Amino acid sequence: MLQSRLLFSSGQNPQNVSAENLIKGIQLSSGKDMHNNKLFYEQMVNFFDNKNTRVLKDLRDTTDRMPTDYQDSHFYNMIAESFSVLKETAETKQIKFAHRNVVAKPVPVFGTFDMESLSTFLVVDDQTPAIIFSNGLLKFTQRILEIIIKEQFLRDKNMLTDQDKESFAKNFIDVMISFHLFHDAYYAIPLDLCNTDDLDSLDDSDEAANQIEAMPDCLFSREYIELHLDISDATYLWMAAHEYAHLVLDHPSSAAQTSEEIAGVDVAQIEYTWQQEYDADLLGAMFVMNSHLSYIGAYGIYAALSVLLFGCYSETAGTTSHPPMRTRIDNLLGYLQGFEFQLKHYREIDRILAPKFICYQHFIDYLGTERLEKLSLKEIQEELYQKIDLL
Numbered sequence: 001m002l003q004s005r006l007l008f009s010s011g012q013n014p015q016n017v018s019a020e021n022l023i024k025g026i027q028l029s030s031g032k033d034m035h036n037n038k039l040f041y042e043q044m045v046n047f048f049d050n051k052n053t054r055v056l057k058d059l060r061d062t063t064d065r066m067p068t069d070y071q072d073s074h075f076y077n078m079i080a081e082s083f084s085v086l087k088e089t090a091e092t093k094q095i096k097f098a099h100r101n102v103v104a105k106p107v108p109v110f111g112t113f114d115m116e117s118l119s120t121f122l123v124v125d126d127q128t129p130a131i132i133f134s135n136g137l138l139k140f141t142q143r144i145l146e147i148i149i150k151e152q153f154l155r156d157k158n159m160l161t162d163q164d165k166e167s168f169a170k171n172f173i174d175v176m177i178s179f180h181l182f183h184d185a186y187y188a189i190p191l192d193l194c195n196t197d198d199l200d201s202l203d204d205s206d207e208a209a210n211q212i213e214a215m216p217d218c219l220f221s222r223e224y225i226e227l228h229l230d231i232s233d234a235t236y237l238w239m240a241a242h243e244y245a246h247l248v249l250d251h252p253s254s255a256a257q258t259s260e261e262i263a264g265v266d267v268a269q270i271e272y273t274w275q276q277e278y279d280a281d282l283l284g285a286m287f288v289m290n291s292h293l294s295y296i297g298a299y300g301i302y303a304a305l306s307v308l309l310f311g312c313y314s315e316t317a318g319t320t321s322h323p324p325m326r327t328r329i330d331n332l333l334g335y336l337q338g339f340e341f342q343l344k345h346y347r348e349i350d351r352i353l354a355p356k357f358i359c360y361q362h363f364i365d366y367l368g369t370e371r372l373e374k375l376s377l378k379e380i381q382e383e384l385y386q387k388i389d390l391l
């Protein structure tokens, strides 16, 4: 979605490779995918001593649903849900784009994969499309969303304390540093655990589990959990909808190509025009606002845009394939502002994230470029959680 568009090159790969095999090939050849289902499944089989537990059955069912064993099953399920909503929306709602009726396309083969770029789109054969989503982007999204939704919920309930605000700001910085410097938001300390004075205790999972109570009780309420699910569903729905919109609008057939290698697999990169990106953003938003998630849709879309903004904040001028995020956001606002009842709410996201981004920049300045390069993530987290007062 954000950086590169990849197209399997038939010139470099004489055999006709199926989309599933292509995804599997890329996943296997990466050799560093920490989140893959197969690994997790094997760990769980050992953990449960190969007894036939519910957890193992659920994992097995998920594995059967995926085209390969080598993806993140949690995110795979989320994207699978999104595509089924998209297909239904495209088939049942009469959406018009540029004065034409939108016609549904089959759901493409898709996968999740650990890579440093934010998201990738693959096409086999120019005919059978396959989309690969970056685990890095999905994880980063999950972590930033958690901060947004928790702070919003506590503020709406008049329960947001200074201590919560400080935790959220520190966690935002941690997530940004883990993602931008250590290439994986997964390394950030879980938000519910970051109030601790003893970071070493986080290495001990029993000790860490006992500390979850540091967060207010209402964040474990059904009301909060449902809000979280609704907003995150809408956010991931827009991300899938953007890619689906490229397909529906037939963009791959007119895009330029250059060759590239990803995880040892030869592919050809295709680059959409900036206008095609704007169009995919807009039609993606129209899909979300016409789906059953429309009541929370603008909030979810704006959350997704904000996540992307902070995920590529260094590329203020845009890249060859993508316009600057600010311009993409401004471009979509014209559409989103039509949903006035949601306007007030999605603007809250700026109020939550903008000050935290300033804190992040201050913290980076405080560490200094030279020290930053020498410090491990754990040392940075020690500075962040134990020495810095952000209020």
Ligand SMILES: [Zn+2]
Pocket (backbone or CB within 6 Å): 001, 002, 242, 246, 272, 277, 280
């Ligand atoms: Zn795109």
